[in-house]
Amino acid sequence: MDILKFLTAGSVDDGKSTLIGRMLYDTESILQDQLEAIQNSSRKNDDGSIDLAILTDGLKAEREQGITIDVAYKYFQTEKRKFIIADTPGHIQYTRNMVTGASNADLAIILIDARKGVIEQTIRHSYLVSLLALEHVVVCVNKMDMVDYSEEVFEKIHADYHSLAVKLNLHEVTFIPVSALKGDNIVNNSLNMPWYKGKSLLDHLETVPVREMDALLPARFPVQWVIRPQTEELHDYRGYAGRVASGAFKVGDTIKVLPSGMRSKIAKIETFDGEHAIAEEGKSITMHLEDEIDISRGDMISEAERQPIVSNLIEADICWMDTRELDTSATYFIQHNSKLTRCKIQEILYKVNINTLEKVNADAFGLNDIGRVEIKTADELAFDPYETNKRNGGAIIIDSRTNVTVGALMLRAAL
Amino acid sequence: MDYLDQLEAEAIAILREVAGQFEKPALLFSGGKDSITLVKLAEKAFRPGKFPFPLVHIDTGHNFPETIEFRDKLVAQLGEKLIVGYVQDSIDQGKVIEQTGKNASRNALQTVTLLDTILEGKFDACIGGARRDEEKARAKERIFSVRDEFGQWDPKRQRPELWNIYNGKIHKGENVRVFPISNWTELDVWNYIKRENIELPSVYFAHERDVIMRNGQWMAASEYLNMDEEDIIIRKKVRFRTVGDMTCTAAVESDKDQIDDIILEISQSKISERGARMDDKVSEAAMEDRKKGGYF
Known part of the structure; x- marks a missing residue:
């Protein structure tokens, strides 16, 4: 069994919380004591049935205000798959949360209210999904019960969204007409929409293939930690501990250590459970090299064939996540995999109006702004363009005064 | 990759980030199944x-004796260092008052x-076994x-x-709580324990025990539980699904003493794991409030 991580984008009004609640409820993922807590709650639907949206409300602060203030993670499983939902709110001021949720998701569910169709918010959410390069998009046209389950309404939205998807370069888009409130096409195929021949949402989530292309990516291994027991019997033991970011390494492969550029061969790949001939993406391993070279945390071991870009002048897309504006004269930290170094965001090339997708001039760059920047780093980074390998193309900006994460970077190219 | 391999690899990577980013980390060990994992x-x-x-173990003094015994055995096997902070010391120093x-x-006192203990050890990162489920x-908790x-x-x-990049930068005096098994569910932990053949304290498996009924839950009768004549002690076959203090962890009636049967029983259970935690039942926001106060 594998895990699918997905995110749901939409506002409270689109019925997003109800959709998640419905999925948890209909897959029997809600236990008796949790259900009792909801039933005891004062919030009910108009018809007196329990409000499934409560299932995703976490904090007291949120219940008081009736909003979702942060990313919440929900877990459920069926016989076919395990699921992790990143529940992110859809209000404009929470772009930052959606970017955060999307950075760890394989798939995005974009909710559209059947009565409203493709609106500004839909464009915003879809843009973020394309910026973060999610593999799959599912457009759920919700509240079909409020439009008499009309095929015409669904087809109109389908057509409208299709042109947006083309513009945003989203290629894996699936459309499903649903009613989260009534449960149509969520877990079971709806009897109210016989004209819809596709899968129900859950059926789709259970069967959509994830990470198919990943085996073809170049091999990257950021070193997190050097294991040196320095005991008598393990006097010369020197293992490089880390997690394979992408591709696969085999014993005997020629590798290059970056940024130094030293070459060596893999002598041994091991874990606590023994030695291995090969280590693929996602595995946490300890690697041994044939030659004694100076390698420390923050270095990158790469396959010798297809090497990453090594540079200290980098062009990147950035999402700003702090209330304090981006300062082109300030020194920040940049963290890319296990590498931490100082940087300056030298120039803002443009800002994107995420409601219209226009590039605009940026005199100021504040919370939730997205755009293109030029960065100069103190040490060189060994990265891949985010769009070709997101496991080695994302980085964060940390404010050196507050230590807060203030920006998400999609690295694009060397300058 | 199989889901247990995926969760394991993620947790190992998080632990190595802690080692790489902090000067004085500590692993908070409660003797429960999550921290043993x-x-x-x-x-x-x-x-x-x-x-x-x-x-690092915060000892409330109200632990199951089986847990303490298990802790000492495990530490000896590992050959690693154990630091114990005693709630009794905080009581003796007048820093907290016994309820x-x-x-x-003593749950809130700890x-x-x-x-x-964090202050004294100058720990800048504390690894804990809390899970989001x-x-x-x-x-809503972060991994760092x-x-x-x-x-x-x-x-x-x-x-x-974002992604798998964890920002551990802090100011002096602050610390980071790190949760490597954030993305695991209760069943994932049990399945992992089974797969890896991890030993657990005996209280997790069905055993005969003196219990009393409190607020609809079976509590272990012990010197730490304030009992009066209304409390009737009954001997029952029980096991514990979650193990904290003897005063706040309820037992479930069960005759399951094999891990496979326990996994089956949990997967069919209609009650959540923390349904057996009296400390969560104080109010609807009991955990949120405690976390704001420094709890896990």
């Missing part, structure tokens, strides 16, 4: 080297001892969760956590 993951992350952190009445528990406030000087968690001021 963390210890196994630490072995996978750092062997054949030593752990780059000690184990009275029937539902008295936050003070924990914060003191446990409780709604924990569902920054706490201020008072140990407080502020849900509105959490750092965004």
